[in-house]
Amino acid sequence: MGNTVKQFNYVDYLWDEKKAAELGNDQVELFLYRSNILGADLRITNYGGGNTSCKTIEKDPLTNAEVEVMWIKGSGGDIGTLTKKGIAGLYTERLRNLKDVYGGLEDEDRMVGLFNHCIYDLESKAPSIDTPLHGLLPFKHIDHLHPDALIAVAAAKDSEKVTKEIWGDTMGWVPWQRPGFDLGLQLEKCLNDNPGIRGIVLGSHGLFTWGDTSYECYMNSLEVIETASEYVAKRIEENASVFGGKKIESLPQKERKEKAAQLIPILRGLCSAENRMIGHFNDSDTVLEFINSNDMQRLAPMGTSCPDHFLRTKIQPLVLELDANADLSNTDAVLKQLKPAFEKYKKEYADYYSSHKHPNSPAMRDASPVIIIYPGVGMFSFAKNKQTTRVANEFYVNAINVMRGAEAITEYTSLPRQEAFDIEYWLLEEAKLQRQPQEQPLSRKVALVTGAGGGIGKAIADKLAEEGANVVLTDIAEDRLQEALKTFGKDTASYAVCDVTQNESIADAFKKACLDFGGVDIVVHSAGLAISKPLEETTEKDWDLLQNVLVKGQFELAKQAVAIMRKQDLGGDFISIASKNGLVSGPNNVGYGTAKAAQQHMARLLAAELGGDKIRVNTVNPDGVIVGSKIWEGDWAEGRAKAYGITVEELPAHYAKRNLLNEIIYPEDIANGVFALVGILDKSTGNIINVDGGMANAFVR
Template identity: 50%
Template sequence: MKTFSAFAASKPIASLWDDAQAASMSEPELLLYRSNLLGSDLRITNFGGGNTSGKIDMPDPLTGQTAKVLWVKGSGGDLGSMKIDGFATLYMDKLQALKARYRGLAYEDEMVAMASHCTFNLNPRAASIDTALHAYIPKAHVDHMHPDAVIAIAASEHGEQLTRDIFQGELAWVPWQRPGFDLGVKLGDITRDHPNLKGLVLQNHGLFTWGNTSKECYENTVRVIAQANAWLAERSDVPAFGGAVRAPLDRQARLRVVERLVPSLRGKISGDGASGQRKQGHFDDRAEVLEFVCSQDLAPLAALGTSCPDHFLRTKIYPLVLAFDPERDNLDEVIDGLDGTLEQYREQYRAYYERCKRPNSPAMRDPNAVIYLIPGVGMLSFARDKTTARIASEFYINAINVMREAQRVDRYVGLPEQEAFDIEYWLLEEAKLQRMPKPKSLAGRIALVTGAAGGIGRATAERFLQEGACVLLADIDANALAQAEASLSERFGKDVVASAVTDVTNEVSVQASMAASLTHFGGLDLVVSNAGIASSAPVGDTSLELWNRNMDILATGYFLVARAAYRLLQEQGVGGSIVFVASKNGLVASAGAAAYCTAKAAEIHLARCLALEGAEHGIRVNVVNPDAVIRGSKIWDGKWKEERAATNKIATDDIEDFYRKRSMLKLSVLPEDIAEGVYFFASDLSAKSTGNILNVDAGNAGAFTR
């Protein structure tokens, strides 16, 4: 396998500063411009990581006089996407006054709260724990980045000597210390005592650089990182991770491993039996990952844990390496042994917690791994939501880059265990977790909706997305499906929406849509069978072709989707919900629609059979019966509308009004109304309901279920 180097292969980092664009900007706007430029390149800093700051003269709203104000990225922001309101603003003179209030390392955390007393102009943006690291460096503009290249040096056994060799005295080495007030004061002292420095390398952490202007600071940051990249690239001929011991499986084979593995894996780390919360997953098999999982040093390096605090806060201190051997193809053995493998990891994590906990440490969190490495295949990550899982994966790729380059030039050293624990269980981090909003009702759930490009299917997908689910959109109409995916992705984000062109009458196509849910999101919880057609013809005029078409899509199609989902949910082992979108016509016959009514009745009875068999596995199966959902419906856009108008002897333009007046409540039924019924059965609101039917038809006495 070819040796990989992100630094040798990628385009060199260079300044993107545009003087013409920056010419009319104010100092705060220049700071934002610089921040967005830095955050747009993940080689410079990871998502959500790093900080920028500027000490800017501002008119004091109280006195009208000029005040020196620290503008610094606030807590929780991302440099690449932040806006001007993402900066905390603090009086510099008040920040300097805090030094007199500092009571020592045992009281570090109280200084974070003290920073709020320094707020300028009532800015509600909370200051981050890194504020002191910027405030006391006596430079107008300061950048703190987490570039893989510099962290590789910072996480090397002889990192201090490497820093001298590479940067020839321009950058100073700062031994590891947890970020906080004391470290901020030390950085200020070092910088003041060595006025010719261009920056600092923080052991196992990252890089500080500065300048007199935003442009000078930005270009200094870019230059230093580019210098580290170039130095490492010159040494990229050294085999990575001790060299390859296996070749990666081909792409389709890798996906097949994931499809077989994730139902059991997700089931065992989700639900009441493990973490108490279902998880959404992400699969990554890019070149960096494959090089690592195919290498000689995979197991020993993974066991060392990550180095940079940002890395292990997202990924836990170390991953779980699964004992898959592509040459032996022992996947069944790996799956059968998952209980023991996962429990061993949990026991190790519990032991780590017990060894390192302080008297005031928060309670132990979920002891399951976040990152799962599969030799020859790639990396899975699982978290409370898809975006968090994807970001955790990206952070572990940062860790892979760091380990690879550190091993090439020296020896990689992870953060000491106690230091790692003290950050993972930092009371300030715990307070941040406690402030997070309550999870939405479908958080951690993964849904598959057939007929998702039509009115009811799309409305259902939207309702699920609103409640925190990931949704796999399935439909036979490729163009309409692409439009639905694009629209929902724009509203809810690309992480949580995916699609698969699906013919529900084709067993292979149905299985492929289930596989897509596994590879995109790591599992499946909710299945909505909604794909459909409608036809109208007297019995004497109903051709065998028309009859079979109704049965194929509305009966056989529902069976194929339900059977595939049922098998997957059984394997996953944490229950689930299947909802059929049937019809009022499944309960009450309509003249001139024998094929349609019969097929819909078959759907309802199939759901009852499934409910009987699924109950012992926690799989609930229920039915929502719409009637006359005309607005937004693909079915009513076609021949069905003309046929029903002819049967009822009305004009096609009068269809909606006719059905509204026919209903007991005299109301039109909309796709959103059906989606609400489907959501009820899919969610825990109906946790004690199975085998039930909910009519959403504005009232039809003939369709009363009892």
């Protein structure tokens, strides 16, 4: 290829010539490759942000004539993870011919429907609203990106003048306009009026750059972003104080985490008044610099400028008037202070909606805040799932970077409220929301599972995640947890090393659940061990170990879980994984059977006590889970085999033959029992589900 690697200070140069060479002259694959490496750098664009395209010559299947086809990221996609399945292929000429039928700004929504008449590739993803912006420009490869530095320029007062100062006549500029066909016409006009430019800055929005090849386009994008970044960095350096200087000091990191873990379940409950939400916490240096500054109170209410930002973060954040050193131990007192702030925020959002809505606007959506700022501590976000809340948090960090840069250049400007509303409640945006798949049964819920490093606990964690929950895996063995975590998708699970016999260890696990996901809704006590000995051989150490892990561990887990669930005020589920042995008397089992019986009755007692909190407590009784179960890896199997006068190898068949269904019971069967209680039987508490193939002597009634 003959290109030399250029060193950049503000963006990552990720082009691998060897990998690109393997793609040969396949322009679509090269465009996808470029898209992926651009999306890998959050300074260039965030998840779901930006758009990329390329144009190729293809054979028309109807005429065999050669035609130009534009390949572009489809609606709702992400350039960082873009594949062929996520793009749309359209006849370029047909798309450009839509100029002949375009009826002006009032015709924008109809034009989106007409994009489908331009489809070349019948496997196409739905074309996005950015399609004409790419299609009306002549270049073979085009990037539309949202780099923080570029948006800082785009959102600065006198943005056009600043653009000229940075790039002279080599860059075009168009004022803010909602994406659509007319904006495509404006980009086309800008290019025609300024032939030879290398890109266009979109006021308050982002950047368009291009090239004849994928690599040239990539380099052009990086060079333009690097130039803007250097300019912004220099202006920030020249500025005496960023964001007007520091107003308050941050708490030390450990104290910030403690405060956040205490507060986030309360915030989650308040944000979940209409729909249950998942949380995320961020106390990065970038966040702290902004939220602790003198200018934060002025800038935060202005809202964000880039549509990609505020569509995910809402028009503005909620800033808590809560001292960083406030005592958060009294939930009622904290709620008394915070509830009026939430009510005020929601009323202001409702006023924003009613003041700007159109006759055909979609109904007002959840008025709860997405971004919540706690000066001195950090920034919280809440959304329908972990990915969405994490991305919203990342986008607000982008917005902070934009505000910092724009303030250093001249002065930050945000979109007028009506323009913002028209984007947020655009009928096309609503249609995109309506196309989203139905949520899974356990979506928006957080589960903590003990003993999840393997066996029954891992199977339970797998099942809960499969049904939509976020899961915190806990176990005493970190290596098992690390291996187990590999089987979960990003933003689905995390882990905490937890010894259920130690209260502090349990507390640390719940803190992890709070900081990672906002709280906890489901707790499954699956950690366990089994000791099978006759009475005379059962030692006090054996007895204490069984009682501490199975009984005391369950007690402390429930106690700490309920404290968090009450903070959230969203109800919850506690599931005890007990055993048939808690109901049935058998030989050589006094320590284990007694502990399991205690677990079962504790669950009934808790169910009776916690019903008023809508916290349901139930039990799953396994029996004979030999294959894949951790407790059968040691002496327990030998003890049970000895008790029944058989070999260890004969145990699975023995246990299967003795149940009514003659079935081997697997960890996955226990997991299904747990899911039934937390995902289906939502009006059941104090219940015991036997998952044992049918053992008549273990029937509860």
